[in-house]
Amino acid sequence: MFTILPIKGHIDQIDGFNCDGISAGLKPNGNNDLGFIYTNEPCDVQAVFTENRFQAAPLKHYLQYEEGFKTNFVLINSKNANALTGKKGIEDINTIFSSLSFDLVNPIMSSTGVIGNPLPIDKIVKGANSFDLNAKSGENLARAIMTTDAYEKSCMYEVKLEDGSSFKIGAVAKGAGMINPNLATMLCFICTDAAVPLNDMKEALEVNSETTFNAISVDGDTSTNDTVMLLANKKSNTYDKEAFIEAVRLVMHDMAMLMVADGEGAKKAVAFEVRNAASKEEAQKAAKALSNSLLVKTALFGEDPNFGRIASTIGASKVISDEEKLVISYNDVVVYDKGELCFDEEQEAKAAKVLGNDKFKVICDLGVGEYSFTAYGCDLGYEYVKINADYRT
Incomplete structure (x- = not known):
């Protein structure tokens, strides 16, 4: 002990x-x-x-x-x-x-x-x-x-x-x-x-x-x-x-x-949790794809709960996945559930409220295995461009 x-x-x-x-x-x-x-x-x-x-x-x-x-x-x-x-x-x-x-x-x-x-x-x-x-x-x-x-x-x-x-x-x-x-x-x-x-x-x-x-x-x-x-x-x-x-x-x-x-110009620290992937390697691959995606990062900066960018990034990572098994959530707010659109006006408002926080989770349950991995990232906004455009000076 x-x-x-x-x-x-x-x-x-x-x-x-x-x-x-x-x-x-x-x-x-x-x-x-x-x-x-x-x-x-x-x-x-x-x-x-x-x-x-x-x-x-x-x-x-x-x-x-x-x-x-x-x-x-x-x-x-x-x-x-x-x-x-x-x-x-x-x-x-x-x-x-x-x-x-x-x-x-x-x-x-x-x-x-x-x-x-x-x-x-x-x-x-x-x-x-x-x-x-x-x-x-x-x-x-x-x-x-x-x-x-x-x-x-x-x-x-x-x-x-x-x-x-x-x-x-x-x-x-x-x-x-x-x-x-x-x-x-x-x-x-x-x-x-x-x-x-x-x-x-x-x-x-x-x-x-x-x-x-x-x-x-x-x-x-x-x-x-x-x-x-x-x-x-x-x-x-x-x-x-x-x-x-x-x-x-x-x-x-x-x-x-x-x-x-403290990501340059970042306002939000985000955990990208991939659950129930086919393998450990696939869970890591999908989670890191989300944490690296510029489209995802800019959506987070704009506090736009655009789950389409999340799903698209998962698909582009080429991990084993099926839209009929996929569940996407912002914290506990489900916006896509195994082929069913949950993104009505009420759920979108709840999801947007989550994205208004400085820390939250994006959870993607692939439903095809039992392996999980969490990657960590942040939003990407105007300040990042300004800092790196002037980096040498």
């Missing part, structure tokens, strides 16, 4: 983890743009990355380390992705780390921002050399890694085991646009003092990615820098595998839902 309790604060509350964020001059508005996570002792690390074929230089740099390596330092910058920068992008990372004035053990760099520009090495080195490695400001770090995010993203939990022992786990993340299933334009750093074995760290990330970061979509695009990283220093001397995997799931789910809710 175990209990998982949310607690206030940031990852700096976890014993042995320090962090901070500063302005190094990468963002012209003077906002924080460079941050770090530092551990008093080297800790175990595992990560999952984007499936984009053009992985950014920080990901390639990480993958040069031997499996099972330990680290004591993660450097994170915003405004510049260091992606599509060739071999020089990796060389620039090595130059930065060799220019820092403190001891590093297998340092890691993570970047987010504009693709195709070389790193401003001098600014990053000057900023990083000003870090106070004893600082504990998770809020500053959360701000430093933001790009188009409207707000900081973090969470913390304490896990209490039956014998009275406990460990903590928390995360800091960024992500608001260019988000698609198979990770997203996002960075997420999960820290824990649990005494978790390295193999269990990898399993926890892989098992929980499917229903969290791999189930969200803002605009159907997958970026070059997407990273979910798990750091464990084992200082609590406490561990329970079942509790740990569930705690990682909660942390990843929290961060994923904050990203969807």
